[in-house]
Amino acid sequence: MSIADNLKKYKSEVESDGVKLIAVSKTQPIESILEAYHAGQRIFGENHVQEMVDKEAQLPKDIEWHLIGHLQTNKVKYIAPFVKLIHGVDSLKLLQEIDKQAAKNKRVIDCLLQVYIADEDTKFGLGFDEVIELLRSDEYAALKNIRIVGLMGIATNTRNEKQITFEFNELKVFFDGIKVSFFRREDSFKEISTGMSADYKIAIEEGSTMVRIGSSIFGKRIIKHFKNNVSAN
Secondary structure (H helix, E strand, C coil), rough: HHHHHHHHHHHHHHCCCCCEEEEEECCEEEEEHHHHCCCCCCEEECCCCCHHHHHHHHHHCCCCEECCCCCCCHHHHHHHHCEEEEEECCCHHHHHHHHHHHCCCCCCEEEEEEEEECCCCCCCCCCCHHHHHHHEEEEEECCCCCEEEEHHHCCCCCCCCCHHHHHHHHHHHHHHHHHHHHHHCCCCEEEEECCCCCCCHHHHHHHCCCCCCCCHCCCCHHHHHHHHHHHCC
C-alpha cells in the first residue's frame, strides 16, 4: 500500500474518535512527507532537532511540527521559532529554556510534561510527585512564554497488554487529578499523548488524545536515504 493509502486507513480509524494523528516522519525523505501532506496530513513528529529544522525549511508552512523525542536544552533555540508542540518536557530546567527562547521569538510555545509510566530504566520522564512539585513551584509560576497543554507518556515495550493498559490508565487518572488541581479553568489543558503503532488502540481506549504512528504509515525507515536527500538540497 502507498503512504497515502496507509494514511487514509489510520486517519479514518483514529480521527473518528476525535484523536489527533501525528505522522512520525523521522528519517523519512522530503518526498515521503510531501506524499503524506498531499494526502491531507498536517501534523508531523520528529525526534531530532537538526532534522526537523532542515525539513521545516523545505516543506509547506502550514505543517504543524511536533518535537516528540528527548530534547536537550542547548537545542531549544533552533526550533523555538516554529515548533507547534514539544512533547517530551521532563525537567524544570528544560521548561525554563523553552520559555526563554519562546520570549526571544515573541511566542508562547505549547508543551506536554513527559511522565514516567514504563517499567523500564531507559525511558525519560518525571515521576508523579515531580510533576506536582514542578507545578507548585515559584519557578514555574514565573514562566510566561510556555503553556502546559497536557501530559505525555510512553508505555513499557512489552506484549503484555494488561501492563500497557494499566500504565496508560494510570496516566489518565493522574491527568484528571492534575486537571482539577492546577488547570481547572484552562480549556487548553486537554492533551494526553500516548500510543504508537504497536499500542495506539489501547492508548485511545485509555484516553489518549494524540497517537504517534510512523513506520506503519511510511514504511521501514532508511536513515541514509534522508541524509542523502538533505545533502542534495
